Amino acid sequence: MAVAVGTAGVVAASYLGWTDGRAPRGRAHRTGDGAVIAALPTDRAEVDRLIRGFEAQVRVAPNVAAFDFLGDLYLTRGRLTGDLTAYTQAAAAAERALAIAPRHEDARAVLARTSLALHDFSRARTLASEIVGDDPSRLDLVAVGGDASLELGDVDAARVALEAVASRAPGAASVTARLARLAYVTGDAAQAAALAARAETEAASTGATGSVLSFYPALRGSFAFAVGRYDEASACYERALRLAPGDRVALAGMARVRAAQGRTDDAISLYERAAALVPEPATMAALGDLYRIAGRDADARAAFATVEAVGRLQPAYGRAVANYLSDHRRHVGDAVDRALAELRAGRHDVFGHDAAAWALLAAGRVDDAVAEARRALRYDTPDPLLRYHAGMVFAAAGDRRAATRLLRSALALSPHFDPVQAPRARAELRRLEKGEA
């Protein structure tokens, strides 16, 4: 889905510092007998211990090596917990290092990765390109630049960067996964699925375990879900959760699958587990929708209030909050402002135009919405939510043919893509088809 896969991509970007080897590991480990163990010191506890120790060291003896390491540790904490304040801390550590050594490359690299994690993609791309200019051997930063380009909608630059990395680091799972996402965005679901499968094999064969490995089946799950393969998606997320029971991306992905399968109670409990780890707006909005379906209106109101509260605090969630507001026809002016602000900041990816189209429609600006929907459709991305939004926009604009085609295509891709929106798509399609008859 637009939001879901978009989130996975961003998480991927911040996740895999880039090489599998260098990427920090999750807290559960795959075992020979398939069980999950907790007897090893968990990565989370170890990361927190090291953060405490190095924070104490820099209070007494501030030094670049410690600030570098702290930057990496905070980035790891952010990846493990989804707590965006960890990225702010990572940036602060990098700034301390740069105050001591102004051109220091590793600190600038931490800033590039932090900017990516906090959705400041223009800055991430600029920083990455400066570092690579100074040191062309920094393939990890070429990859960061590719990630940022993809999020900015510059798929050609993303392709050039990622293929350059792939050719110099063949068989690197994290690069293959990025190419999978590029294939998906540019309309090739089959290629995306094939590349994601290859990435999972590559990651497993190079010793990845825990939440680093679980990222790959979770990515495959998101692609399978987008094209309506719910059983396959379920198997992927099950695999991910066996590897890392606390993988919030896999928990939310599995919740979405269960909702599509009509297993609302299971979906709610999975979303609740994801929300307990970190109340990300997309998760809270989906949870609120399900609470409402289950007749739990008070819980729904609390979940929706969380979306708005978190959204006010964290600009990185602008798009997710805009989509929520548009879905619920709440503060639609705010939704439009948030969606257009992302475009103005240079983020011209298809999901950005999609969010803008959806918000503009909610605000009644149908002509503007049509223009944005056309941009969102430019790669024919196989995303049911994106096609549904565009279909509704064209329906409002009176273009029955385009609307019908898009709504049919969204429902054909994934008949139950969203417990609230898919029935609306079906109702609108029925209305359009009646009008045709």
Added chain:
Amino acid sequence: MLSQGADHLDAPGLSSPANRPDADINDVFVFNGTDFGRTVLAMTTHPGVGAIATPVYATDVRYKLNVDRTGDAIEDLAYVFDFAPLRSNGTQTYTVTRYTGFAAQNPRGGTVVARGTTGVPATSGSTRTFAGLRSDPFFFDLDAFRQAVLGQDRGRKGFCDQAGGAGIDFFGLLNTNAVVVEVPDGALGGKIGVWGTTIRRSDFHTIDRMGRPAINTVFNSGEDKNAFNAGQPRDDRARFGANVKSVLAKFSALDKEGPYTGAQLDTLAGVLLPDVITYDTATQANGPLNGRWLADDVIDAELNIVTGGFAFPGRDGTGAIGGDCVGQHADLTQTFPYLGAYHR
């Protein structure tokens, strides 16, 4: 990105060799055991374990301690740790296989001399083994090293620039994985050369290799770092001797006595390469030239040599870096496996 111990994350871009932190060697140690007539070989791996790497041994990698008993820098004895997959209780079982003669280079067949489980010291006959998480014994002012030797701006005045003339030990808080084997001296021989490798189980390709600390880090750059990791000690002088001499010449020139002479460079390159820890098992380890005990400040000795401190006739070595002003960790033990319990 962080660079860990003496040989940690030393491939270009400071990524682990072949992007495998679970095959990345931190340090190698060779020293006399506490009990008379016994020698200990140890290799630490998994830089940044717990934060950067999972503390799990790979099953497609073999962890190999190589011993040369004839002085030709070719292994004729090896102890190889092979691990089974992680179990649900968080441990791995392993075997230690001893290979002699040509099989030491091409480790097929061999004799299983020990079996064990990670985290628990094991005894099999006269062989003691350990594999698992420990406190990292390496101690070093990484930050000052990067400024003074690698030439990066770190805002430091140099080594020993902290309050009271102290340095900053980057490694005091870190853990590492370690494989340790202790055998009677007679199982090894008298004068030996030792180095560690991690090799692919499928074709025995060498992923990482290390003898003394920081040789690859200090003397090689770019693709030579990878070539060195995958290479054989017997080829070190021919392939990397020029790199060593060039770096020695550059850094010794900073000494007020000026650079080493050509003949001195040849002598030193001949000591530093092949990258093997030499040790006489009949003696107490005393790095850098006779073994490496966990507390031996081998890297300080190397820094001193690199910066012109080696005292040849007519050259007193003053003006070279004397040390980094950080010392051994307090958690070493006098009993097997000698490395301290892991930090938690």
